[in-house]
Amino acid sequence: MSTITGRTRGGDEWIPQFVSFLDPRKCIGCGRCYKVCPRNVLDLVERSEELLADSDEDADDDEMMVMTIANASDCIGCGSCGRVCPKNCYTYSAAET
Ligand code: SF4
Ligand code: SF4
Structure with a gap:
């Protein structure tokens, strides 16, 4: 096993931090992350009954939806997703091959 690494345009090594978790309890379904993702990773879906029951806030129409990691391997x-997220939903980690 080895850590996936990349190179900058200048040739320096860097270690990409891939999406590893999206906290559905923080997500407000605003769609900002979906708009900026350059790959087919994210999908906006209906919030499950279980998550609705756990929600501290009254759910309005937007909060009926939640972003999910649909295709993590892409x-x-x-x-970008974490930079635009207003609720700090994302967790990242390096990946091994
Ligand atoms: S926006 Fe987020 S999910 Fe999309 S490719 Fe970049 S790090 Fe991965
Ligand atoms: S930007 Fe954050 S709060 Fe908005 S849909 Fe994406 S994960 Fe949810």
């Missing part, structure tokens, strides 16, 4: 580790 992530390139750009970090």
Whole structure:
């Protein structure tokens, strides 16, 4: 097993941090992350009854939806989703091959 690494345009090594978790209890379903993701990783889906029951806040229409990691293997580790997320939902980690 070895850590997946990349190179900058200048040739320096860097370690991509790939999406590893999206906290459904923090997500408000705003869609910001979906708009900026350059790959087919994320999908907005209906919030499950279980999550609705756990929610502390009254759910309005937007909060009926939640972002999910639908295709984690397509992530390139750009970090854009976390940069635009207003609720700090994302966790990242390096990956092994
Ligand atoms: S890190 Fe980049 S490629 Fe991966 S899910 Fe986020 S925006 Fe998409
Ligand atoms: S940007 Fe954050 S709060 Fe908005 S849909 Fe994505 S994960 Fe959820």
